[in-house]
Amino acid sequence: MDDLTTRVRAFAEERDWQQFHTPKNLVMALAGEVGELVAEFQWLTPEQAAAVMDDPAAGARVRAEVGDVMIYLTRLADVLGIDLEEAALTKLAEVAARYPADEVRGSADKR
Template identity: 85%
Template sequence: MDDLTARVRAFAEERDWQQFHTPKNLAMALAGEVGELVAEFQWLTPEQAGAVVSDPEAGGRVQAEIGDVMIYLTRLADVLGIDLKEAALAKLAEVAVRYPAEDVRGSAGKR
């Protein structure tokens, strides 16, 4: 993660884009990219969605959109000074307490 963060930061700095990379702008860009990723799955059956990466054209688009999402998320976390790995691990620990495996196995219900 540190290497990716450094590369994304350098990419922005080389283009003097830091001035545009406010948390608000990055969050909005991230939401837009997530929307583009969602659009790749719109109207697909569960089976088609599960096999999307086996289609060279559609799979390539999905991979590119996931890359865009990761880049914007990485940049947003960097600008805010948030360690993505630590944030994810903390959230996973929190959710594990809220949803103990023995209580929720096989259920998609919210608590």
């Protein structure tokens, strides 16, 4: 993650874009990219969605949108001073405590 963060930061700095990379702008850009990712799956059946990477053209579009989402999320975390990996691991531990595997296996019920 550190290498990606450094590279994304350098990319913005080389273009003098950091002035535009406010948390609000980055969140809005991230939401837009997530929307573009959602559009790739809109109207697909569950089976088609599961096999989307089998289609070279669709797979390339999905891969590109996931890349965009990751770049904006990485940049947002950097600007806010959030360790992305630590945040994800902390959240995973919280969810694991809330949903013990032996109690929720096979259930989609919320707690």
